[in-house]
Amino acid sequence: MEEEPRNLVVKVFTLKNCPKCPQAKRIAQKIAEKFGIECVEIDLESPNGQIEGLMHQVMSTPSIAIGDHVIARGKLLSELELENEVRERLGDMNPK
Secondary structure, eight states: OOOOGGGOEEEEEEOTTOTTHHHHHHHHHHHHHHHTOEEEEEETTSHHHHHHHHHTTOOSSSEEEETTEEEESSOOOOHHHHHHHHHHHHTTOOOO
């Protein structure tokens, strides 16, 4: 089942000791805000985060999913890369 474009959620999978996670969160929050979509941090050290990580087959950080589609595992995406991924999933809709 496809998600409605404006109901997309950017999920950033993080760990406390991950040196690139703070930057990944900042980039994801900036892009989510630009497009008027939600951004959530998933702490892989929490019980719920571990379950979410298993559901998305995420083993390394930072990892980013848009909805249920993981677009980066253990890799820091640039703003442009993440923006392009979000734009692709929103179709031709412009940012808010």
